[in-house]
Amino acid sequence: MTNINDNHVDDHSNIISRIGKCIKQWFIQDFDQNSGELDAAFKNNMLVVATLIVAVTFQTGINPPGGAWQDTKVEPGGHEAGKAILASLHLPYNLFLILNTLAFSMSTQIILMLVYNKKLYFEVVVATVSMVATYGMAVWSLSPDKDVKLRYVFMAALFPYVWRLSFQTFKTFFINYPTK
Template identity: 45%
Template sequence: MATIPPIGRGKNWYKYFQFDEQNETPTEIRNILLIIFTLIAAVTFQAGVNPPGGIWQDDKGHIPGTAIYASQKKFYYVFLIANTLAFSYAILVILSLTHKFPFHFELWVATISMAVTYVSAIFAVTPKEAFKFRFILITALVPFVVRLGIHIFHVCYRKIVN
């Protein structure tokens, strides 16, 4: 097992741990990215299902089962949109990195089911008067629309160049 020399005070640790295309294989990078984006998906899913501050347990002026954080509407909007964007991008990257893997269809079904569960959980814990759900649905589609736009641009660009 090779030992890694310690980083001296004058060394830049950011450059030291940076991606090295000549020493790292695409398989290693794909595995690392799958771990990272799976963790992001898990954390954002959990945050959506169990929002910060928890949910109201009693009915004393509140609707039981709704997010406490939703009482601060602007901050809750920011939280839901940012969390949903991170969750959607994580799903997009996971599906992209596992394209043509064995059981790819089953992975798609499980991922879509997880996304539906995420959205239904957000709908369940968000007070109906507190949020306009179209923003969440649009935010969830942004990563896929952006990736599709990039793909279309590359296809059109190749046709123009060739």
């Protein structure tokens, strides 16, 4: 004779098992491994979109909205020549830098992933690293010395790469140690 509580426990463990499988499938999916290659047209479209995002975010990073001050005003509440005008609005400037850098970094990562193991990959990596360094120097030189949280911008730049690394680690862990 089956107890009602046994059925409830079986249903509960079945639900948890299905949720676990969904979470595992969401984290482990990767277009280059196990789920087949994406078709070339989709990869090409993604490469075009990522390149467009990189171009736009790079341009806005080196030439922020409003431009840069052309003169230096020494009085209290003044500004320095060559610094971003938008930086006088502390919160909007910080949010702009963080979000722009996140989009820039995520798009560069997508480009590097899509051209991985292709001809001229090393050259693409060198060009991308040079462009990222140029972006970083431009943001640093346009930002005023006070009130700009460049550490948050740095974290936004690293986030996509840390996310991918943790994703790959999580994926490897579950592939090497499957659950029943």
